[in-house]
Amino acid sequence: MKRIVLFLVTNLAVMLVLGIAAHLLGLNRFLTANGLNLGALLGFAALMGFGGAIISLLISKPMAKWSTKAQVINGSTDPTHRWIVGAVENFAQKAGIRTPEVAIFDGEPNAFATGAFKNSALVAVSTGLLHTMSREEVEAVIGHEVAHVANGDMVTMTLIQGVMNTFVVFVSRVVGYFVDKVVLRNTNDGPGIGYYVTTIVMDIVLGVLAAIIVAWFSRQREYRADAGAAQLMGRKQPMINALARLGGLDPGELPKSVATMGISSRPSGLMALFSSHPPMEDRIRALQQLQ
Secondary structure (H helix, E strand, C coil), X not given: CHHHHHHHHHHXXXXXXXXXXXXXXXXXXXXXXXXXXXXXHHHHHHHHHHHHHHHHHHXXXXXXXXXXXXXXXXXXXCHHHHHHHHHHHHHHHHHCCCCCEEEEECCCCCEEEECCCXXXXXXXXXHHHHHHCCHHHXXXXXXXXXXXXXXXXXXXXXXXXXXXXXXXXXXXXXXHHHHHHHHCCCCCCCCCHHHHHHHHHHHHHHHHHHHHHXXXXXXXXXXXXXXXXXXXXXXXXXXXXXXXXXXXCCCCCCCHHHHCCECCCCCCHHHHHHCCCCCHHHHHHHHHCCC
């Protein structure tokens, strides 16, 4: 319940801030007495599309810590903690990035990486992962997450999400204006009911299509992170073993803000189109074919 409330409050706060910014900058005045101002609409769409995505990226690390109750273990004297931090340090050095913060959270077998910048990221593993996998397999999972960070996947996915959001906002309002003024022949200066209804419908339809596109890009990033883990470890078998083991386990649920950077999910049927992760068998096959 706390995660849901936080999600709603965060999104309401983001929309409020962006709405105020659009008003102050005059970017919300794209419907004028002379018609549709495409320049103003594009500015408004970009602000709303990229603004929300970038704000989500900037607060991703503290939000991930809060929502998963992850405990940072850098500097811990616990032997297991020191081994995990050492693995992250080793992979980070090989990848040419600063060592991320390392954390552990209670939950089913899973792991994630998050953060706005390569050199100030967070890598977290679950207690379930540590309890059910061998050390070599856990190291492979850690390598996968470090590869996400080194590849800049958090920023890349934010940019893709921003482009999709901008596209949805822009096109839905253009279509709404066309339906309102051309199809329904609204002659009033302001937008009519046709504009508002069409915009809402198009936001939903285009939002679904955008989610499918973003999910496809996310799945390609998973293949790349798997290959990155194999490269960091010097061989691919540990990552193959880790994926095979994860395929038979319940990966649990990660908060939406970090789900795309997790190690595992279980897509099926039509919902596979919206999954951020490919099926395990496809990931294993891709690694087996890796030269």
